[in-house]
Amino acid sequence: MAVLRPFDKLPGLNSAALLLVGSDEELQQKLAEAILQEKRDFKISIHIATSLPLPSERDHLRPRIDLIVFMIDIKSKCSLKNVEASLAHVDATFFLGKVCFLVTGVGRVNCCSIETNAVCKLGEAYCSPVLFCELELEGVRVATAQRLLRMLQICAGLVPGFSALSFSLLMRNSADD
C-alpha cells in the first residue's frame, strides 16, 4: 500500500506507534529518545522516516500507526518541500486528529527560511495542529516529548472517553480563541 491508512491494521494490545517524518535524522533520534524516557503505562514504538511513502518491504512488520508527526525545520526550505510531498501519501482519514506538524529550530531567529504563515496555512489546510519548538534545548525537548506522548496516547485510543477527533476539535477551537 503506497498510501498510509489509519485503520487498515488491527491495533496492538495496550500499545501505540508513532511515526516521525522529517529530514534531520539526528534530531528525530533525539526526540525519540526523549519520548522514550517519559513515564507511561503502555508499550510504544517510534518509527523514523525521511519521507513517505514508507518502503513496502517492511509493511508486514509495521504496526498500525497512531500518530504521524511531520517535522519541518524552519531553517530548511527543503524540509518543507519534503513534508508537502509526503502529505500526498497519507490517506485523508488520517487528518481527523492523527496528524500533527512540528516546526523545529525556532530558537535560531536569524536563520529562518520558512515563513511561519506558510506553515500555519498548511496546518489549517490539513486541519491539524502546528506545534513550534526548539529541540536543541533540553527543557523544550522534554516538554515537546511530553506533549507528543499525550497526543499519542489519545490517538491510540488509550484515554477512555476521548478520541483523536474530539482532541483535534478541542485544539482547533482553543487556537481560534
Place this chain on the structure above:
Amino acid sequence: MDETVAEYIRRTVLKIPRDEIKMMLQKWDFLSEAQLQTVNFHQIKDNISQEVVQLCEENSADIKQAAVLDIIYNHIYQNKRMWSVYQMRKTGEELEYFDLTDFKKKFKRRLRSALKNVTITFREYEDNAIWIRVAWGTPYRQPNQYKPSYVVYHSQTPYVFISASVLKSNLPLLCQALIIASNYHEIREMELRSHSLNSLKDIVFKRYSQNFQTYCPKPLQGRTVEPESVDLRIIHENKSEKERIQRLNQEVFGNGPQPILQFAQYKLETMFKSSPEMDVLDKKEPFRCLVKFSSPHLLESLKSLAPAGMADAPLSPLLTCITQKARNYFRIREKKGLFPDSFVSP
C-alpha cells in the same frame, strides 16, 4: 641600524603571539642564545619588542635579516593569507636539473632589472618548498615592507602558490621573473584560491584521498553489527536509503579528510528561463548572476548536506568536481557547460 628597519622589526614582533616569540626568534637565529636569555618574555609585548629591537641594534640588523623574520612568521601563520595557484608550462620535454643558486640568481636579476627598489628574500624548507618574499618599491621610493608578496615554489612541480600584496600591478613582473628563473615558458592563473596553503597543495599534487572507479557491487546483505545503544523501540524506516546516500557520498568525496576551501564561486552567463507569462527580459541577453558558496570548510559542509537531509543525493556535479578539476571559480555559459581558462604567456 636604520630607523625603518627597527620599526619594522618591532611591528613584526608585535604581531607574534607572546608565547611564541621566543621560539620564532630562535628559529630566526639572528640573536644569540645568550642575548635571548636577557629578554624577559613574560612582560607585555610592547616591552618585549623594545628589548628585541635593542638587541638587533647591537647586532646591526639590516632589512635582509628583518625580512627573514617576516618569512618565518608567515610560514607559521600561512593560513592568514589568501593563496592563489599558478601553473607553469614549458614546451618540449627537456628534463633539466634544478639548480637553486641559478634559480635565485635569475629571479633576482630579472626583478632588479625591471625595478630598482625591491627587497627579495629566499628561504628553503624541508618539504622542498622555496619561500620567496618580495617587497615592492618604485624607482623613486624604497620598498614597502608592510605589503610584500609571498611565493611558494616546489621545484619538482610546475605549480607556484602566490599570496599577492594589494599592489596587483606587480603581478605580471613577478610571474615573468618566475618563468625565467625556473626555465618555463608560460604561466597561467588557475581558478583556485584558499586560505589553507596545505589544502591547495593537496589538491594540485593530488594528495587527497581519491576514489578510483573500481567495480563495487551492492554490499552483501550480511548481518550488520549494530551498536549496543540501539533501542529496539526506535525503528528507522529508510535505512536502505541512508545507506545509499552514504555510499554515494563515499564515491564522490572519498574517505579521507577534505581539502580546506573557503569559497566556491559560479559566474552564470546563461539566459534567464522563465515561464512565458512572467515576461521578464524581452531582450535575449544573458542574465548575469554570481552564486557564491562560502564556509569555513566548504567541502566538508557539501559532504554533509545529503546525510543531513538538506539536499538530494547525488549532489550536482558542479559542486563535486571542485577537487578533481582543481578549481573553485567557475564560469558557466549557455549549453556548452564549463569553460576552461586560456593560458597566458608573458
